[in-house]
Structures are given as structure tokens and as C-alpha cells.
Amino acid sequence: MTHPEIPGTTLFDGQQAMRGYALNKMCYSFNEAVNRQAFLQDEDAYCAKYSLNPQQREAIRERNVLKLIAAGGNVYYLAKFAGIFGLDVQDIGAQQTGMSKDAFKAMLVEQGKQ
Amino acid sequence: MANIVGAITTSHVPAIGRAIAKNLQTDPYWKPFFDGWPPVHRWLENVKPDVAVVFYNDHGLNFFLDKMPTFAVGAAPEYPSTDEGWGIPQVPPFEGEQDLSWHLIESLVGDEFDVVSCQEMVVDHAITLPLALMYPSQAWPLKIVPVCINTVQFPLPSAKRCYALGEAVGRAVRAWKSDARVVVLGTGGLSHQLDGERAGFINKDFDLAFMESLLHDPRWATQFDSKQLVEKAGTQGIELLMWLAARAALGERVSAVQSYGGFTESRGVGTNLFNLGVAPSGRNVSETGIVAPAAEGVLAARFGSRSGSGRGPPSFSRSPRQRSSGTVRAARTIAKTMPESNGATLRTRPTPTTAPEPSVKVAP
Numbered sequence: 484m485t486h487p488e489i490p491g492t493t494l495f496d497g498q499q500a501m502r503g504y505a506l507n508k509m510c511y512s513f514n515e516a517v518n519r520q521a522f523l524q525d526e527d528a529y530c531a532k533y534s535l536n537p538q539q540r541e542a543i544r545e546r547n548v549l550k551l552i553a554a555g556g557n558v559y560y561l562a563k564f565a566g567i568f569g570l571d572v573q574d575i576g577a578q579q580t581g582m583s584k585d586a587f588k589a590m591l592v593e594q595g596k597q
Numbered sequence: 598m599a600n601i602v603g604a605i606t607t608s609h610v611p612a613i614g615r616a617i618a619k620n621l622q623t624d625p626y627w628k629p630f631f632d633g634w635p636p637v638h639r640w641l642e643n644v645k646p647d648v649a650v651v652f653y654n655d656h657g658l659n660f661f662l663d664k665m666p667t668f669a670v671g672a673a674p675e676y677p678s679t680d681e682g683w684g685i686p687q688v689p690p691f692e693g694e695q696d697l698s699w700h701l702i703e704s705l706v707g708d709e710f711d712v713v714s715c716q717e718m719v720v721d722h723a724i725t726l727p728l729a730l731m732y733p734s735q736a737w738p739l740k741i742v743p744v745c746i747n748t749v750q751f752p753l754p755s756a757k758r759c760y761a762l763g764e765a766v767g768r769a770v771r772a773w774k775s776d777a778r779v780v781v782l783g784t785g786g787l788s789h790q791l792d793g794e795r796a797g798f799i800n801k802d803f804d805l806a807f808m809e810s811l812l813h814d815p816r817w818a819t820q821f822d823s824k825q826l827v828e829k830a831g832t833q834g835i836e837l838l839m840w841l842a843a844r845a846a847l848g849e850r851v852s853a854v855q856s857y858g859g860f861t862e863s864r865g866v867g868t869n870l871f872n873l874g875v876a877p878s879g880r881n882v883s884e885t886g887i888v889a890p891a892a893e894g895v896l897a898a899r900f901g902s903r904s905g906s907g908r909g910p911p912s913f914s915r916s917p918r919q920r921s922s923g924t925v926r927a928a929r930t931i932a933k934t935m936p937e938s939n940g941a942t943l944r945t946r947p948t949p950t951t952a953p954e955p956s957v958k959v960a961p
Binding site: 508566569 | 611612656657658661662663679680681682683684749750751752790791792793794795796797798799801824827828832833
């Protein structure tokens with residue numbers, strides 16, 4: 484069955500899984516505190532250890548969620564990267580939609596009222 | 598043979614874990630949510646399940662993309678809760694019911710569900726939170742068997758397949774040579790999306806229709822393929838597959854449901870109580886199943902903010918006694934709306950009836 488694209492949505496399929504393998508593997512490592520600490524101590528070295536490609540390295544440097552997704556990141560793993568900086572799913576949502584966090588929350592409220 | 602006593606389905610909103618850890622259950626901001634659980638606690642106290650079969654989705658804790666099973670069944674003696682990377686508190690480990698694990702694996706593979714078996718497995722908030730909501734002391738009085746369904750990497754199993762898996766699990770549990778009382782859990786959903794420009798997507802109409810379908814037409818969602826479900830419920834809303842599997846495991850014996858639900862600024866919270874017409878134990882209909890929906894992204898948003906504190910108390914409404922066709926014998930909806938909500942309620946189809954008052958009593 485063919486499907487029209489879902490706007491603003493990247494399905495994490497085999498292509499994305501291959502593209503983002505190194506990036507997601509690094510983010511998966513952030514389940515462990517010692518690895519989160521190692522990243523913070525030397526970000527370049529940590530990214531090099533996981534052989535991130537330039538696109539992934541740049542997206543990590545910018546802490547840019549949409550670019551991380553474009554580079555193959557999966558949100559379940561990216562959440563562990565965001566967690567290093569104390570960011571929650573609202574912060575991530577606000578960043579991806581170009582809203583302030585308050586505006587993002589307000590958007591959620593509106594949807595609940597519809 | 599083992600006895601399935603009912604099913605509970607709930608969202609696994611990470612923010613709930615932080616609220617539990619900080620003892621905020623009676624905080625005005627959190628109280629409306631936690632107040633939904635005492636009826637579940639009374640039910641659990643009455644039914645005393647010995648084992649929980651938990652349909653859940655791993656969030657990149659136990660499984661990485663190196664090996665990503667579509668269906669995996671835990672067969673471990675113990676399931677530790679470990680660091681998930683973003684600060685949710687850990688809980689005491691869960692004891693595994695290995696005899697049921699291997700019985701399930703044998704039975705499912707025999708049924709042509711070629712599951713992966715896992716003798717070591719760590720569990721994340723999709724298991725720890727629902728169990729912590731059910732048993733606030735976190736002194737777990739039951740053993741578990743996790744059944745993990747992939748929602749991380751496409752292709753995902755279809756809703757139809759997940760429903761069939763749930764049915765097969767239900768058959769297997771009932772054939773298990775044990776006198777154990779087994780509760781089935783399904784955790785995740787409802788509509789939400791964390792990633793992409795569509796982050797924050799919520800589909801209230803779909804959530805309501807889905808919840809309604811669990812009572813009257815449980816196969817309704819199986820008409821949709823995975824991409825259609827993502828379109829309707831969001832990339833993470835597809836976790837509703839867990840609810841489908843849990844509901845399917847109950848079989849056709851569900852005869853009544855009680856539910857309460859409301860929509861917060863982002864998503865809904867509620868509890869549905871499924872009743873079996875005649876429970877195998879001969880007990881009455883009050884000892885059956887519960888479905889406690891609470892949508893994730895919504896609640897994360899709703900409860901992640903302090904802005905809701907100090908608002909008015911939740912309002913309650915109660916639908917008339919209802920009677921439904923088929924095997925559905927009686928249903929009542931207790932709707933509970935959260936502060937800041939628009940008062941949306943989750944209702945079963947009301948049909949005036951002179952049927953006896955259902956024996957189920959759930960205090961608001």
C-alpha cells in the first residue's frame with residue numbers, strides 16, 4: 484500500500500536506521516552516567532569514538548533536534564542526548580516547531596479543547 | 598489452569614515517575630491524576646493477581662538497533678530497572694515468572710508467533726511507571742512476564758497482528774498449568790508525537806474513538822496499518838498497539854466497562870473497568886479488568902508545567918445507567934475532567950435500560 488507523506492514526520496525505517504546507526508549508538512550509550520560524563524568532558528573525542536559523520540557531528544554540536552533526525556537520529560535515543568542538558572520533551576517539541584516552550588504548551592492546550 | 602482476572606492499560610508518562618519520586622501525589626497539580634487510581638488499588642486488593650503479563654514497548658534501554666526484535670518475551674528471573682539517561686528514578690527490580698515465560702514462548706511459537714526470548718532484560722518506564730501506579734509502595738506483590746512490541750523501528754507489526762498476538766497470549770495463559778491469577782497490562786499511548794515539525798500532534802477524536810472501540814468493537818483499530826496509525830495517533834501514539842494486545846488477551850468475555858477520563862491541556866487520563874460476565878472463579882463482575890488510559894505527550898506537557906497548580910477541583914459527571922448489545926451487559930462511565938480541561942469525557946454508548954444496577958462501584 485502506498486501512503487502519502489505525513490507532514491512534519493520522518494518514519495524511522497530501515498533507511499533512517501542505517502543512516503543514523505552511529506549517532507543512535509552514541510545516544511544509546513548515554514543510558515550510562517559514566518558515558519554522559521565522558522561526553523561532557525570531551526565532546527569531540529566522544530563523537531570521534533562513535534565515528535559520527537560530519538552531518539551528525541554538526542547536528543550534535545548545534546543540539547538541533549530536526550537536524551539530528553535528518554542525520555538518522557531516532558527520538559527514543561535522542562531523548563537520552565537531550566537529557567544530558569536537562570531538556571524534556573516539551574523543550575524538544577518547542578525547538579522542532581520553532582515555538583517558545585510556553586507557546587508549545589499553549590498549542591497542546593488548544594488541541595485538547597478542539 | 599491459570600485465570601486471567603482482567604486487564605489494565607495506561608500511558609507511561611515519564612513525568613509521573615518524577616512526581617512519585619517527589620511525593621507529589623496530593624499536590625493540587627497532580628492530585629486529579631493520582632485520584633484516578635484508588636479504584637484500581639481497591640480492585641487489585643480484591644483480586645490479588647499473582648502475575649502480570651505486560652505488553653510494553655522498550656524505549657532504547659534494553660534493545661538497541663543492533664538487534665531489534667518485533668516481538669520479544671522476557672524469560673528472566675529478575676528484571677532490573679536501570680538508568681534511562683534522562684533522570685527518571687529507578688524502582689526495585691521485578692521478579693520474573695519464568696515458568697509462565699517459557700510456557701508463553703512454547704505456546705506462541707507453536708502458534709506461529711516466532712518470538713525472541715530474553716533471559717536477561719532491563720525494563721524502562723513503560724513497565725516501572727504502570728506498576729508503580731498500581732502498587733505505590735513499590736513492594737511488588739506479583740511477578741511479571743514482559744512482552745515487548747517494537748515501536749522504535751519500522752516496519753512495525755500491524756495492529757491486526759498485535760491483536761492476534763494478544764489473543765494467542767490469552768489462550769496460552771488460560772492453558773498454563775497453574776492456579777495463578779494473571780492480570781494483563783498494556784502500556785503506552787494515546788495520541789502523541791515527540792519528533793519532527795509535527796511534534797505536539799494530538800488527535801483527541803481518534804483517542805476517544807479508540808477507547809470506545811475497546812469496549813464495543815475491539816478489532817476496530819486493526820483496520821489501520823502502521824503508517825495510518827502514525828498519521829492518526831502520532832509517531833509515539835502508535836504505542837496503542839499495547840492496548841490492543843492487552844484487550845485481545847481478555848477474549849470475548851468482557852461484559853461491562855467502567856471508565857473515567859478527561860482531557861488535560863494535552864491529553865487524556867482515565868480508567869476503564871472491564872467486567873467479565875461470569876468470572877471463572879465465580880466471583881462477581883466487579884473483579885475483572887481495568888483500562889486506565891493516560892496519554893503520554895499530553896501528560897508530559899500537562900504535568901511538566903506548574904501552571905495548572907491551584908486550579909479548581911476536578912469536576913465529575915456520571916452518565917445514566919447503560920446497557921449495550923451483545924456480550925456487553927452493563928456499562929457506566931464516570932467522567933472525570935482535569936483542571937484546565939474542556940470537560941471532554943469518555944463515554945460508552947448510552948442506551949436506557951431497566952437492567953439491574955451493575956455491581957461495580959467506583960467512587961469518583
